[in-house]
Every structure is written in C-alpha cells, then in structure tokens.
Amino acid sequence: MRYIFLLFLAQLSLFASPVSSKIIELDTENETAKINIDKIDVGMSGYVVHHISPEHSSILKSCVVESFDVNTHTAMIKMKEFELLQNNALPSGKWKVTVGDSVELATSYSRSLLIAPNEEVYYQVSKSVETQWIHPDIFATLLSINGHPTPLKEDFGAFSSSTATGLVFIYLEKKLYTVDMKSFKILAISDTPLIQDSVKLPFYSRMEKIDASWFGEGSSEMESYEPHYYELLVENNKHNKVLYNIVKNSKNEEVSSLVDQFEIGE
Incomplete structure (x- = not known):
C-alpha cells in the first residue's frame, strides 16, 4: 500500500510548483491567449498579470488552460473576469491584457481539500500525500452557510477563492482524482485501493449536519x-476518455448510467 502512495506522491509533485509564461498571441474577441510552455495539463487554472512598471503589477483576468500542443509546446488559455479581490470602494485601472503579459498557473496548488467517504479513507490519504490540507470541516461550514448539503461546483469555486486552495482530491471507487478546484478539470487519476466499509454524506467531516436552504439547487x-x-x-x-471508461465499467448502476453524458468522438 505504501508503494502505491509513493507513486502518487511523485505524480503530485508535478502540480506543486506554480508555472509562469508570457502571452505570445492574443484573441481579445474570444478572450483567449497563447503561451509557450514545455508541459502543462489542460484544466489548470490561474490568472493573467499585467506589469505596469518593474515594481508594480495588476491581475487582470482569471484563466484556464483549454488545450496543449505537445509538438509546438504551446498552450491556449481561456480568460474571464478576475473577481477574487474585487472591491467597489477602491479605484480600478483601465489596463487591458496585451502580448507579453504574464500567465501564472497553479498558484494555489500547494493547498488542497480532500473529499473522502469516511474517516479511515481520509486518514490514509491525508497522511500519505504531502500537501497543505485544508480540513473538510471548513468546507462543510461554507456549505452550511450556503444551505447546500449537496455540494455544487460553484461551492468548490467559492471555497477555492476564499481559502486560496487550488486542488480538490476526490476518492471514488478505489481511485483518487486530482481536480483543479476552479475549473473542476481532472489533472490525474490514481489507483488507490483502500478498504471502504462505510460512507458519511456528503463527505467525511466532523460536522454532524449541514444546514439546508428552503429551495434551490444543492438544497x-x-x-x-x-x-x-x-x-x-x-x-x-x-x-475525458479515461473517466469515460471508468464510468462505463462501474458496477454502480447510478454511476454507469452517466456514460451517456460524455461527448467522446468515434
């Protein structure tokens, strides 16, 4: 079992360090940009930085890697409004993204959240993976404030913004999924055959109950x-063809029924 986790630790190290590159092409109409980079994973998130002077810079956009060309070592990023530090009481600049601006990716990947079905699985994984774990009690508290006993993608995104947490690890059917918390794109899937003899919903935490809203998605x-x-x-x-095959071959009928939602070409 330890051997399995050592392999996983080596894989995790690929995501631990921030990645920086300059914009070499820009499409302002479609909010996309191209960067040169040796290797990157589709789905990694970050932001675009405009350097006003050698001493001053400003974050202009959030971004996610949309594609990577292994032959040209270029990646296409999709940009959107950066809202993390939004403050209407402060003045904002009128700078726009330009060629030469910096794209900073994986900036919060050293901090992670673990979604596990029970305490034993949580303990096994959290003790074996080297990262700064943000306790699921904190996420459960956010869900209770939002009235969402069933977590939504938006809840993970809000948690990422409020705690500067970049990754969420999700344990499902003896596999551990490494997921960018903002884009919810899968970065890695690792075989992690732990014994799962119980389940706590919606995930392991020490909170006995998550408050629910009267209505709405997630309530x-x-x-x-x-x-x-x-x-x-x-x-x-x-x-994602790997996920497609996992879902297709799942012995859980509720899981295997999701196979029709994929958009996998022939």
Missing part, C-alpha cells in the same frame, strides 16, 4: 456518495 440532502461526485466530474470532463 436537497445528498442520497448517495459516488453518483453525485461522478456526476460533477462528468459534467466538467465530458471529453
């Missing part, structure tokens, strides 16, 4: 563990 109590998190993964990774 219903979660009925089953694997189907919900697989559904979140499928919704945001419809072209």
Whole structure:
C-alpha cells in the first residue's frame, strides 16, 4: 500500500510548483491567449498579470488552460473576469491584457481539500500525500452557510477563492482524482485501493449536519456518495476518455448510467 502512495506522491509533485509564461498571441474577441510552455495539463487554472512598471503589477483576468500542443509546446488559455479581490470602494485601472503579459498557473496548488467517504479513507490519504490540507470541516461550514448539503461546483469555486486552495482530491471507487478546484478539470487519476466499509454524506467531516436552504439547487440532502461526485466530474470532463471508461465499467448502476453524458468522438 505504501508503494502505491509513493507513486502518487511523485505524480503530485508535478502540480506543486506554480508555472509562469508570457502571452505570445492574443484573441481579445474570444478572450483567449497563447503561451509557450514545455508541459502543462489542460484544466489548470490561474490568472493573467499585467506589469505596469518593474515594481508594480495588476491581475487582470482569471484563466484556464483549454488545450496543449505537445509538438509546438504551446498552450491556449481561456480568460474571464478576475473577481477574487474585487472591491467597489477602491479605484480600478483601465489596463487591458496585451502580448507579453504574464500567465501564472497553479498558484494555489500547494493547498488542497480532500473529499473522502469516511474517516479511515481520509486518514490514509491525508497522511500519505504531502500537501497543505485544508480540513473538510471548513468546507462543510461554507456549505452550511450556503444551505447546500449537496455540494455544487460553484461551492468548490467559492471555497477555492476564499481559502486560496487550488486542488480538490476526490476518492471514488478505489481511485483518487486530482481536480483543479476552479475549473473542476481532472489533472490525474490514481489507483488507490483502500478498504471502504462505510460512507458519511456528503463527505467525511466532523460536522454532524449541514444546514439546508428552503429551495434551490444543492438544497436537497445528498442520497448517495459516488453518483453525485461522478456526476460533477462528468459534467466538467465530458471529453475525458479515461473517466469515460471508468464510468462505463462501474458496477454502480447510478454511476454507469452517466456514460451517456460524455461527448467522446468515434
């Protein structure tokens, strides 16, 4: 078992350090930009930085890697408004993204959240993976404030912004999924055959109950563990062939039924 986790630690180290590159091409109409980079994973998130002077810079956009060309060593990023430090009481500049601006990726990947079905699985994984774990009690508290006993992708994104947490690890059917918390794109899937003899919904935490809103998405109590998190993964990774095969071959009928949601070509 330790051998499995040592392999996983080596894989995790690929995501631990921030990555920086300059914009070499820009499409302002489609909010995309191209960067030169030796290797990058589709789905990694970050932001675009404009350097006003050698001593001053400003974050202009959030961004996510949309594609990577292994032959040209270039990646295409998709940009959107950066809202993390938004403050209407402060003046904002009128700078626009230009060629030469910096793209900073994986800036919060040293901090992680673990979604596990029970305490034993949580203990095994958290003790074996070297990262700064943000305790799931904090995420459960946010869900309770939002009235979401069933976590939504938006809840993970809000948690990422409020705690500067970049990765979420999700344990499902003896596999551990490494997921960018903002884009919810899968960065890695690792075989992690731990014994799972119980499930705590919506995930292991020390909170006995998460408050629910009167209505709205996420306000219903979660009925089953694997189907919900697989559904979140499928919704945001419809072209992932590895996930497709895992879902297709799942012995859980609620999980295998999600296979029709993929957009996998012939």
